[in-house]
Amino acid sequence: MDGCGTWSMVMVLPNVSCCLRLQLRRVLLGQNPPPLRALPPLTEETVGRFTEFFEWAYYVQLTVEQRQVLRKYAVDTWSQKKKSDMGDVIQVVRQQIELAKLDAQKRALVRVQVEPELLAQMRNQPNEPMAKWALAVYEASHRIIAPGSPPLTRQSTDAFLDALFFMAGEVSGQQSVPDQKLKDDWATGLATNYPRMSVELKKQIAGMPLFAAVMQVSWPTLSAAEKAQCRTQWAEQLKTVLPAPAAVAAKGSGGAAKATVAEMMAEQNRRHAAYMSMSNAMMDTYKIKFNTQANFSGSAYRYW
16 A cells, blocks of 8 residues: 555565665666656556566466456546556556566566565555455465365366356357356365366366466457357357256246356256266366367467
8 A cells, every 4th residue: 555545566675685686676666767757548458467467476367357356446547547546557567567578487586575575565455445355366366275286276266167157158148157156166066076086187277267368368369160169069068067958948938037147057056966066077077178278278468
């Protein structure tokens, strides 16, 4: 939090060796950072760099929903002309631009050095909503809900469900998002069955935050034929996740509205004691991810 009481991710350098401290100061803040005389307009690149800096600094892979929170924060900041917050965002973007000039190993070293101080800054802002949100994201990403190699985190289970909802929405023509109860049930089901999963499947689940982000970014770039092919594949592979068409039709009979994706998946949740608790259903879900990888093999990161 700066002197005006606004949320800030601008980093304070940690105590490190003199040589490294000088290097970090030059890379992150500059010896004498030039003042922001005129604040530029908000662009997609600014939002993108701001978001990717957050992911780097907190060592997380944001879900689509979490990315939207940062986007809304930036848009609201510019719309309301909060100059202090605007300046902080621009300063963060400047830091990201400089960090992008380093190789991956040096960036990792910088991150390890600054992470404790950054987290301390967030914890010292208990009344700032965005600081509380940032800490919650960090803790969700690093909180283990089932041991293993790699361990299962809530960040991964939420991203897994986001990806399934996106696929189901494309198949049904009704995009929706999972509610908190469904996320909780999904996480519980995965955690219960995690010890019985293969190492390969565990690695796939751990990579779901990045995969879901790549899928969202890549989808608009696909041709109509490619999208149709994906929908056809997903319709077949999601049979273990969504209820049979007859069940959906029965739910919508008698003039009732057609069931939404959320309702269909909630119904499946009730039909199974724990959502996706059966090992064969989990393996089918793994195949969805594996077979889709060829279509979404790019990167969600554009500015590193």
